[in-house]
Every structure is written in C-alpha cells, then in structure tokens.
Amino acid sequence: MTGNRAVAYKSAGVVEVIDIDYPTFELKDGPGVNPANVGRKVPHGVILKTVTTNICGSDQHMVRGRTTAPSNLVLGHEITGEVVEAGPDVEFIKVGDIVSVPFNISCGRCRNCKERKTGICLNVNPDRPGSAYGYVDMGGWVGGQAEYVLVPYADWNLLKFPDRDQALEKIMDLTMLSDxxxxxxxxxxxxxxxxxxxxxxxxxxxxxxxxxxxxxxxxxxxxxxxxxxxxxxxxxxxxxxxxxxxxxxxxxxxxxxxxxxxxxxxxxxxxxxxxxxxxxxxxxxxxxxxxxxxxxxxxxxxxxxxxxxxxxxxxxxxxxxxxxxxxxxxxxxxxxxxxxxxTGQCPVMKYNRQLMMAILHDKVQIAKAVNAQAISLEDAPRGYAEFDAGAATKYVLNPNGYVKG
Missing domain, CATH: 3.40.50.720 (NAD(P)-binding Rossmann-like Domain)
Structure with missing residues (x-):
C-alpha cells in the first residue's frame, strides 16, 4: 500500500482532499506534528481502512480559522474502521475486526488512564495532558478523514464490534460512538x-x-x-x-x-x-x-x-x-x-461500550436523531460548507464504500 487520500485544512473556510502518505508504525514529521513526537515508534498500533469518519463541530472551529491550526493539517477525530495491519505488539485486536476509535488518544498505562480519565492521558501529547486525531495542539496524530489511518495502543483504545455483519448494518448509528x-x-x-x-x-x-x-x-x-x-x-x-x-x-x-x-x-x-x-x-x-x-x-x-x-x-x-x-x-x-x-474532553471509553449495546439492541436511534447523511470523501468540502451554513445534518464520510445505499 502506498496511496492515501485525506481531508486537509488549507486556510480559513477552505478544506481540500489531498494525497498523503499511507500510514506506518512510526510518527513522521508533518503539519501540526509535535517535534517531540517525530520518530515515535508505534508497534502497539494498527492501521485501519476507514469505514466511516464524521465531520464534527470541533473540526469546524479550525476550518473557520478560529485556532492556530497549520495549513495541510489532516482533519478528523471521529473514526470507525477495519483493521488491515497490526503492529508486532498488538495481542488481542485482529486483522478484519471492525472497530470504533475513541477520539481521545490514550496510552492505558498512565495514572489518568488507569483512573478512566482518558481525555487527559499523560503520555500521548508532549505539550499537555490529552490528545486527539487531526486536531491542533493535540500532539500531531494524523487525522482520520482519510482512506487509511494509524491508531496507537490498539488493544487499549479500540472498541471491537461483536459481529461484523450487524456492525455494518447499523454503521450509521455505531459511527457516532467515536465522539x-x-x-x-x-x-x-x-x-x-x-x-x-x-x-x-x-x-x-x-x-x-x-x-x-x-x-x-x-x-x-x-x-x-x-x-x-x-x-x-x-x-x-x-x-x-x-x-x-x-x-x-x-x-x-x-x-x-x-x-x-x-x-x-x-x-x-x-x-x-x-x-x-x-x-x-x-x-x-x-x-x-x-x-x-x-x-x-x-x-x-x-x-x-x-x-x-x-x-x-x-x-x-x-x-x-x-x-x-x-x-x-x-x-x-x-x-x-x-x-x-x-468540563473538558469526554472520556469516551467510560461510556462507549454501554452505548454500543444500546444501539445494537435497538434502545436508541442516534443516527436518526442527528439526521446522519453519508457522503463521499471527495464531497467533504461541500459537507463542511453546508454544516457551517447551519444544515441540520451530521455528515458521515464514506471513504471506502462500506456504507451502502
């Protein structure tokens, strides 16, 4: 694998779909990457083929130019994917698993993670506690509005869906578990x-x-x-x-x-x-x-x-x-x-499994409530523009065609 397409912030009000590198198990230098994270090895990570990745209001703050986000920062912290490669230190997550990715990046090893405060992990962002994919000042982990994305500490971070067919059937609801x-x-x-x-x-x-x-x-x-x-x-x-x-x-x-x-x-x-x-x-x-x-x-x-x-x-x-x-x-x-x-980031792992069960057993229809609509990766700029204009829609990007209909 060598190719990858992703949604990137270019300037205030402008996003584009660009070509980026296929992920590896090492953090490379790039827009927004904390220098202290460059070269960081990720043998505990997996590479996901993105099933769905959503446009979030938090992304919109950056796109409006209301942060110090650099040009070409790859966006996206709401990620659901299929595991296509696993690092040598991954023990329990397997290739082929369909998984939800909490937007908080956490190590599972620090004091805060052990206390279920995964929104303020001490080890993933050299600047301050807490990290997220594709977000300014959050350590520089590449965003998931892409065809493929790297997820660290996979055994800890990923929520595996119990049944692949059931997961894909309910994917428009389950994609909301990431954030x-x-x-x-x-x-x-x-x-x-x-x-x-x-x-x-x-x-x-x-x-x-x-x-x-x-x-x-x-x-x-x-x-x-x-x-x-x-x-x-x-x-x-x-x-x-x-x-x-x-x-x-x-x-x-x-x-x-x-x-x-x-x-x-x-x-x-x-x-x-x-x-x-x-x-x-x-x-x-x-x-x-x-x-x-x-x-x-x-x-x-x-x-x-x-x-x-x-x-x-x-x-x-x-x-x-x-x-x-x-x-x-x-x-x-x-x-x-x-x-x-x-206040603060939601510690997603505190709730996501229980909410997954509520979805799988038809206790809640979150996709219907937020008016979720699937669009292609290439259509992301339109999704951002319509969302910014006030559309009553949650835009779900479908980079690899998993969402049918």
Missing part, C-alpha cells in the same frame, strides 16, 4: 439527567441533539433544546424534545412557558466558545452567553455538563481576553446557587 454520542451522553450524565428530571440543552447541533437523546435514555421527563436555527430545532422536535427559539430572548421565560417554572434540574452547554448573544444581541458573538444563561436557568444545587468546546487560544475572537480563553463568567452566581460544573 458525539458519548460526548452528548457525558454532558447529560454529568449535568444530572435522570429519571423524572427536567433538562435544558443549549445548542441543537449534533452534540446537542446527542445530549438530548442521552437525557431521554437516562429517563428525563422533559428535554428542552434551545437554538437560533429553525431547522435544527425542528430536528430536536422530531424525536420528542421541547424547543425554544433563542432569537426571541433569554431562555428562562420560554422554559417557564413549558414547565411552569423558569428553571430546570440539569443544564448542558453544547455550544462552546463561539456562542452568540440571545434575542436582539443574537447578531454578535458573546462567548460567555451560554454558560451564564445556564447558571441562571439551572436550579440551585443542580449541575452543568459542558461538552461544548472552549479553547486556550482563539485568534479570531473579537475581545482580547477571549483570544486567550478568558471569559466574563458569572462565577458568583454559580457559587451562590451551589452549582456543579463538569
């Missing part, structure tokens, strides 16, 4: 969604919709989703959510119209650092809006799950403070209400 389904579930779970609870999810993009589905799976009595995009709100209503239109103002009054009180038990931020104001302020960025509104509408003693992405460097921010991730958060309000916060 957005566990991430949405993490947001709902850490917010305290449970039997009989009321939950407000800010943001009706794919992660927000996954959080809403997860809250339902956890037994919530009412799930309310807020957004400014009417098509995405309609998508949330399609599987039983209540919705509020944030162009009409702050969420509290609309929540009261639904529940009779202006508060919920649990709040989820599925928006992140590119948040906008509400109502008449909806035409400009106000990055602390979602966090502050969630603190307002979450009942005292409640919790906020924050799977929405916040960054330490945002060169495109309007405010100087926000360019280094400093936001005007009403921490005093959160303190006064004894609210709990859970």
């Amino acid at each position: 957005i389904f566990p991430t949405g579930f993490h947001g709902a779970y850490t917010a305290g969604a449970g039997v009989g609870s009321t939950v407000y999810v800010a943001g009706a993009g794919p992660v927000g919709l996954a959080a809403a589905v997860s809250a339902q799976l956890l037994g919530a009595a009412v799930v309310i989703v807020g957004d400014m995009n009417t098509e995405r709100l309609a998508q949330a209503r399609s599987f039983g959510c209540e919705t509020i239109d944030l162009t009409q103002g702050e969420p509290g009054e609309q929540i009261e119209q639904i529940l009779g009180v202006p508060e919920v038990d649990a709040g989820v931020d599925a928006v992140g650092f590119e948040a906008r104001g509400h109502g008449k302020d909806a035409d400009h960025e106000a990055p602390a809006t979602v966090l502050n509104s969630l603190m307002t509408v979450t009942a005292a003693g409640g919790a906020l799950g924050i799977p929405g992405l916040y960054v330490t460097g945002d060169p495109g921010a309007k405010e100087k403070a926000a360019q280094v991730g400093s936001l005007s958060i009403r921490l005093g309000l959160g303190w006064a209400k004894s609210l709990s916060f859970t």
Whole structure:
C-alpha cells in the first residue's frame, strides 16, 4: 500500500482532499506534528481502512480559522474502521475486526488512564495532558478523514464490534460512538439527567441533539433544546424534545412557558466558545452567553455538563481576553446557587461500550436523531460548507464504500 487520500485544512473556510502518505508504525514529521513526537515508534498500533469518519463541530472551529491550526493539517477525530495491519505488539485486536476509535488518544498505562480519565492521558501529547486525531495542539496524530489511518495502543483504545455483519448494518448509528454520542451522553450524565428530571440543552447541533437523546435514555421527563436555527430545532422536535427559539430572548421565560417554572434540574452547554448573544444581541458573538444563561436557568444545587468546546487560544475572537480563553463568567452566581460544573474532553471509553449495546439492541436511534447523511470523501468540502451554513445534518464520510445505499 502506498496511496492515501485525506481531508486537509488549507486556510480559513477552505478544506481540500489531498494525497498523503499511507500510514506506518512510526510518527513522521508533518503539519501540526509535535517535534517531540517525530520518530515515535508505534508497534502497539494498527492501521485501519476507514469505514466511516464524521465531520464534527470541533473540526469546524479550525476550518473557520478560529485556532492556530497549520495549513495541510489532516482533519478528523471521529473514526470507525477495519483493521488491515497490526503492529508486532498488538495481542488481542485482529486483522478484519471492525472497530470504533475513541477520539481521545490514550496510552492505558498512565495514572489518568488507569483512573478512566482518558481525555487527559499523560503520555500521548508532549505539550499537555490529552490528545486527539487531526486536531491542533493535540500532539500531531494524523487525522482520520482519510482512506487509511494509524491508531496507537490498539488493544487499549479500540472498541471491537461483536459481529461484523450487524456492525455494518447499523454503521450509521455505531459511527457516532467515536465522539458525539458519548460526548452528548457525558454532558447529560454529568449535568444530572435522570429519571423524572427536567433538562435544558443549549445548542441543537449534533452534540446537542446527542445530549438530548442521552437525557431521554437516562429517563428525563422533559428535554428542552434551545437554538437560533429553525431547522435544527425542528430536528430536536422530531424525536420528542421541547424547543425554544433563542432569537426571541433569554431562555428562562420560554422554559417557564413549558414547565411552569423558569428553571430546570440539569443544564448542558453544547455550544462552546463561539456562542452568540440571545434575542436582539443574537447578531454578535458573546462567548460567555451560554454558560451564564445556564447558571441562571439551572436550579440551585443542580449541575452543568459542558461538552461544548472552549479553547486556550482563539485568534479570531473579537475581545482580547477571549483570544486567550478568558471569559466574563458569572462565577458568583454559580457559587451562590451551589452549582456543579463538569468540563473538558469526554472520556469516551467510560461510556462507549454501554452505548454500543444500546444501539445494537435497538434502545436508541442516534443516527436518526442527528439526521446522519453519508457522503463521499471527495464531497467533504461541500459537507463542511453546508454544516457551517447551519444544515441540520451530521455528515458521515464514506471513504471506502462500506456504507451502502
């Protein structure tokens, strides 16, 4: 094997499908690769032929030019694949296995991994804890929006599907296990969604919709989703959510119209650092809006799950403070209400096996909830453009023709 095609970030608003090297069991120099990782041997890894790889809102932050991502960085951290080569140190994963790849890269050997904190592995990113495929400042592991991709620590990282035929039949659901389904579930779970609870999810993009589905799976009595995009709100209503239109103002009054009180038990931020104001302020960025509104509408003693992405460097921010991730958060309000916060990367391996079983046994239809649509690898630029324009669609790339129909 010598050829490989991949989706690469070129410049703000521009992605292209380019030719890259077929992966080997050694990290090579390239765009975004941490110099300390160059030459790193990966005998514990496997090479996957990509079955599906999804476009994520986190990718979109880079594509918009809101990070320090370099040109030609290969994108993609939501990966499902078939093992075509295994390194000499791989013991349990076999060639031919169909597997889900957690977007967190983790070693399975450090203190944090042993405590199931796989989003902040200590050994895979020389700059700081935590790593991911195809993402700026995450160690430089090549992204998976490609025909083939290298996955390290395969026996630890990979979730093997028990039956190949069943996996391919349900692949549009199972592809969500690499990121957005566990991430949405993490947001709902850490917010305290449970039997009989009321939950407000800010943001009706794919992660927000996954959080809403997860809250339902956890037994919530009412799930309310807020957004400014009417098509995405309609998508949330399609599987039983209540919705509020944030162009009409702050969420509290609309929540009261639904529940009779202006508060919920649990709040989820599925928006992140590119948040906008509400109502008449909806035409400009106000990055602390979602966090502050969630603190307002979450009942005292409640919790906020924050799977929405916040960054330490945002060169495109309007405010100087926000360019280094400093936001005007009403921490005093959160303190006064004894609210709990859970932030950071979702530790995918904490949830992915259980969510796989829910999919395989027809307890949840995550692909339908997020309106998943398969497109070719070559069609990725269109997918990015339509997603950025607000399409109520989760785009799933199909580089090698595994997805039929």
